[in-house]
Structures are given as C-alpha cells and as structure tokens.
Amino acid sequence: MATASHRFLGLDSSTQSLSAIVIDAQTGDVVANHSVAYGARLPAYGSPHGFLPNPDPRVVHSDPLMWVEALDLLLGELRQQGIDLSTVAGISGAGQQHGSVYLAKSFDRAGTWALDRPLRDQVAPLLSRKTSPIWMDASTSAECAEIAAAVGGDAKVVALSGSRAIERFTGPQIRKFWKQQPADYERTAEIHLVSSFIASVLAGRSASIDPGDGAGMDLLELKTGQWSQALLDATAPGLGSKLRPPVPASTVVGEIAPYFVSKYGFKAGTPIVAFTGDNPSSLVGMGAALPGKVIVSLGTSDTVFAAMAAPRTDPRGYGHVFGNPAGGFMALVCFANGSLAREEITRRFALTWDDFSRAILSQTKPGNGGNTLLPFFTPEITPRLTQPCVKWFGSDGFVAGGDAAAAARAVVEAQALSMRRHSDFIGEAVDTLLVTGGASRNAGILRVLADVFQARIMPLAVATNSSALGGALRAAAAVGGADWQALFSRFCAPDAAHAVEPDPSTRAVYSEMGREFDSRVEAVVASSFVKG
Ligand code: XUL
Numbered sequence: 001m002a003t004a005s006h007r008f009l010g011l012d013s014s015t016q017s018l019s020a021i022v023i024d025a026q027t028g029d030v031v032a033n034h035s036v037a038y039g040a041r042l043p044a045y046g047s048p049h050g051f052l053p054n055p056d057p058r059v060v061h062s063d064p065l066m067w068v069e070a071l072d073l074l075l076g077e078l079r080q081q082g083i084d085l086s087t088v089a090g091i092s093g094a095g096q097q098h099g100s101v102y103l104a105k106s107f108d109r110a111g112t113w114a115l116d117r118p119l120r121d122q123v124a125p126l127l128s129r130k131t132s133p134i135w136m137d138a139s140t141s142a143e144c145a146e147i148a149a150a151v152g153g154d155a156k157v158v159a160l161s162g163s164r165a166i167e168r169f170t171g172p173q174i175r176k177f178w179k180q181q182p183a184d185y186e187r188t189a190e191i192h193l194v195s196s197f198i199a200s201v202l203a204g205r206s207a208s209i210d211p212g213d214g215a216g217m218d219l220l221e222l223k224t225g226q227w228s229q230a231l232l233d234a235t236a237p238g239l240g241s242k243l244r245p246p247v248p249a250s251t252v253v254g255e256i257a258p259y260f261v262s263k264y265g266f267k268a269g270t271p272i273v274a275f276t277g278d279n280p281s282s283l284v285g286m287g288a289a290l291p292g293k294v295i296v297s298l299g300t301s302d303t304v305f306a307a308m309a310a311p312r313t314d315p316r317g318y319g320h321v322f323g324n325p326a327g328g329f330m331a332l333v334c335f336a337n338g339s340l341a342r343e344e345i346t347r348r349f350a351l352t353w354d355d356f357s358r359a360i361l362s363q364t365k366p367g368n369g370g371n372t373l374l375p376f377f378t379p380e381i382t383p384r385l386t387q388p389c390v391k392w393f394g395s396d397g398f399v400a401g402g403d404a405a406a407a408a409r410a411v412v413e414a415q416a417l418s419m420r421r422h423s424d425f426i427g428e429a430v431d432t433l434l435v436t437g438g439a440s441r442n443a444g445i446l447r448v449l450a451d452v453f454q455a456r457i458m459p460l461a462v463a464t465n466s467s468a469l470g471g472a473l474r475a476a477a478a479v480g481g482a483d484w485q486a487l488f489s490r491f492c493a494p495d496a497a498h499a500v501e502p503d504p505s506t507r508a509v510y511s512e513m514g515r516e517f518d519s520r521v522e523a524v525v526a527s528s529f530v531k532g
Contacts, residue, residue: 007031008480009085010285010471011074011093013198014278015062015134016050018070020078021468022088025476028490032083035465036074038066051134058139058167061131064101067194068201069120075264085266090479091202091256092273093471094281095194097216100170102129102177103190107206113259123201128188129181133173140172143179147172147218150234158313161231162215162222162321162329171218171235178236191242193217195275203254203272210249211323212280212330220246222311222321222329249274249325250478273478276325278467279305279332285470286436286460287492289326290484291428295460296449298437301381302338302415304423306331306430314425318382325474326484331426334381335418339439341375345411349404353442359405360412360444366451366506367513370394371403373410374520382422383525393520412445416452417510417517434494436460443500451506452514458494 006026012019016039022032039048045066046052052061079085103126113122133139144165148154154164165172170193178185190206193214199207214220219235221228225246232239247253256270283305288295294306308329313321319333346356371394376385392410397403433455439445440459450457469491476482 005089006476006480007087007089008472008475009088009091010468010473010475011091011198011275012278012281012465012468012471013067013070013093013095013194014467015096015136018067018074019465019468020074021465021472022078022083023469023472023476023491025480025482025487025490030469030491032078032081033465034074034078034081036070036077038070041073042066042069051136052131056139058137060134060136060138062099062134063130064127064132064197065120065124067198068123069118071198071201072119075260079264085264088266088270090271090273090475092475092478093195093198093275094278094467095198095213095275097135097193097213097277097279098168098170098173099132099134099194100173101132101192101194101197102127102184102188103192104128104187106190107200107204112204113257115259115262119201119259128184129177132194135168137173138167140167140176143172143175147175147231147234151230154317157218157231158317160221160228161218162311162313163218164317165218169216169218171231174239175235185236188242190244193277195277199253199272199275202256202260204257204259205254206244207253207272208244208247208251208274210251210274210276210325211246212249212325213275213277213322214246215322216277216320219243222313225323247274249276249280249323249474252479271479273475275471276474277322279303280322280325280330281470281474282466283307283330283470284325284473285466285468285492286434287488287494288434289324291328292431294423294426294430294433294455296419296433296435298338298435298439298445300339302335302419304333304335304419306423306426306428308426308428310427312425312427314422316383316422318384318422319425325470326477331423333419333422335415336378336381337376338415341377341411341415342439344375344377345407348400349402349407351404351408355404356408357442357444359408361447363405364409366503367509368394368406368409368413371397371406371410372513372517372520373398373407373414374524375411375414382418383521385525385528387528389524389528391520391524408444409448412448413452413513414517416448417514418521420452420514421518430455432456432458432494434458434460436466446500450500450502452510454502454504454507456502457500458496459498461493461495
C-alpha cells in the first residue's frame, strides 16, 4: 500500500485516440502507457481519423459516443495488462480543445451508471445533439463576425477572452447550433467541452470546465476566470444557464463512479481533478508550466507555447491565451506552414534531411547572404493569410536546380523569425527553448532557432504522450501534494546532452534580418486584406 498512494492516472481524449498513462510520482516510473486508436479499434463509427466524413469539407464533427466507448475499451485493456487500478490515488486528464458535447439532461440528473450496460448506451439518451463539432471545423466564419461585431470588434474579443472569435472555438460553434437547430439548442440543458465531458462520465456527475480549456471557447473572461456576460450574450440566448461555472484546474470535480470501481477495480472514492485542454496539459507534461521556458513543437504545423504570469494578449490578434493548469496563463501561437513548408523545400530541391542540416550548418551563414523566403505554401494562421504566398528575395537561386543550400536555410530562418516575432507578446524572460516534434533532432534547425532566439535550445525527450502525462502530473500535484519542480525533474527532463547554445555574434544579423522580414510580411498581409 505504501507505493499505491503515489500512483496517478492521466488520460488524453484526442482527435484520433484515447491514451492513458499511469505514473508513480515518487519513483518517476511510467507504470502504464496505452492508447486506443478510434479508427482502428472502433471502425463502426466510420471515423478512420477520429471524425465523421462530411460533404462540406469545412464541417468536421465526431461522435461523442465513440469517445465514451473508447474509455470502456481502454480501461478494460489496462486491467488486462495487469495494471491494478485500485492503486490509483487520483485521476486527471485532457481533451482535444474546442470540441463540444450537448446534453438534454445534465449528468447530475442522469442517476448513477448501471453496472450491467455499456457506458455508451447509457450516455446516448442524454445527448441533445448527436455529433460534436471539433477543432478542425472551419464552418463558422459568419458566426465569428457576428460575435465580434456584437462585442465591439476583434480587439475587444481578444482583450476579454485571450483570442479573436475563431471558427474552431466553441462559442461560434454554439451560435451556429442555435441558429441552425434552435429547438435542439433550446432542449440542451448542459454544454461540455471534450475535457469536462470525459471527466463527467468518469465521475457520473457534471464536472466543470477549467480556465485552460475554457479559454478556448471565446466565452471566458481571462482576468476573472469566469464566463463573460458580454460574450455569452453575443453568442446565444440563455447560454449562461447551460454552462456550469468554471473552476480552477486543481479542483477535485468528483469521485470515480461506482461503475468503474465495479468493472475495472478502481478504489471507491478515487478523486477526479478537473480535466483541461490537450495543449495546457502538454505544457505541464513537457515540464514547461513555470514561466521561463518556451516550447517549440515542430509538427505538420509548428506551435510555440509558453507559461505566462500575467494575461497579456497578442495585440496582432493571432496568438491565444489560455489558463495554465499550474496557475497563471499560457500563450499558444500556431503556424500552419511547419513541416509542410520544410518538406516542400526538401522535395523541390531533392534534399535528404541530412543534406538539409548540412546546408544550414556548413554551406550557408546566418543571414543567408541576403536571401529571404516568405514560406507560406498554404494559407497561414500566423500571420493570417487567406491565400498561399511564396516569395523569394535575393539571388536567383530559388528555382529547380538552383541554390538548394540557401533555400534550406531560408525556410528555417523565416520560420524562426516568424516564431520570434509572434511570441514577443508573451513578455517573459526566456532562457531555454524546449523543442519537440518530428524535426526536433535536426541539428541545422536547432542551430537557427538558437541564434534567432539567442536562447539555449534543448530537444525534449518526451517519448510518452505529453498531454496524458500532464494529466497524471496534475493529479499528483492536486491530490498527491507533489511539487511541480520535483515532478518535472522526474518525468520531463530535457535532453541536455544535445543542447545547442546560441552564438552571440549572430545577434545583430538576426535583429536586422528580423526588421526586414517583418516589413516584407506586413506588406503581404496588408495586400491580402486589400484583396479581401
Ligand atoms: C488548439 C487546437 C488543437 C486542438 C487539438 O487551439 O485547436 O491543438 O487542441 O489537439
């Protein structure tokens, strides 16, 4: 029993899978790490990538019952693997951000889950909307414009909530539901995010939303951590009565329902700590929830995120500010042209990743001899560009068979300069950038990031799902009394052996290049607005 009280379960209900991690907070061991992929394991939902096909590519919904069935499947498999869930002392977790679930009857009025029927069959009759719009949905531009206009413009929405009214955010989705299915909206008693929905299912009662995920709704007032009456009013009538008041992320929102005790062997009374969004949870799971570290995640799109003490918002309106589950706030900035753009260069110039790295490290110099690329091969989120925009300034080498080395450096310098510029509002002194994702082992990319940011770069050795791990760490801190620093050094130590230090002699080159790059981007953004 002595070690039992240090075990914590973290869950992550993400777009394509549900994952679980069990940690021993004291020894630093990951006791279990298991996922259920919806497409492969639950093919009956017709969602090979976790969402339903739709004739309109802008509409992306998922079946919330798939998430519930996955929970039964996952817990059953953990048990089959010999994980003794009675040793779990607390549970928390995360969900893909922005997605919403609509209930005709609050979980609080549904009674406890019957032990002899699958959970999905018991949740099904509670739904007032069969499907859940998720973060990939882009069908609410009209509603975004209406909400912004009602509140007094984009800048007002940003100042209040931390983000502009954005298509994938929950408020505009709720407004569209009210406009298109007013009767179903009317009979909706309660609206959840994916995170609070999964927490509610586990607790068998309605769990509140936390400010980490709540801030991704265009409804939460950042400064107070409560729903903003102005935003509620601008979104849909009577919305306030369909949302429970938000609670701090460390709140115990319930105890595990008897169903899970009886079926999977949890200890009765196991506390459930409020779930949060997958990005706020990853901030914790990557060990960056205390200010001073910035995470750069190099994926299909690149993301920069960081803890902030104060709720500073992006004056340009591209970045988002969410609650930080460890306290305070976090910023998140998303760049659509991430590995997409890097791969475009390797493809065009027939470069291997080793060639790409060598081009940066030994065949070109900081500043790239005056060559600059605007690498927006697809429409960009940051800065907002509704059309692709690829422009080359400098030598005439940006053609097939041209200067491959200059092209390789150019795409990475452009990305790093854009990340530096658009994370400037975070305003925390940064000593280290923790780099994660597919390209985080590329020495050339790390070198450019170190020099542009003039900060130490360390690859993150997160072999595990950082969002589920964040859930387990949050449970350990909230109900196990564990200290953040101790947890981070046990579970999230970066790969110091591959750290890259900045070269101070490049500082001036990159300040100058940054100014020039910014004005070129400004010109493109301005002309794209003129074109509409
Ligand atoms: C963040 C976002 C995605 C989702 C899905 O704003 O839309 O990262 O959280 O993972």
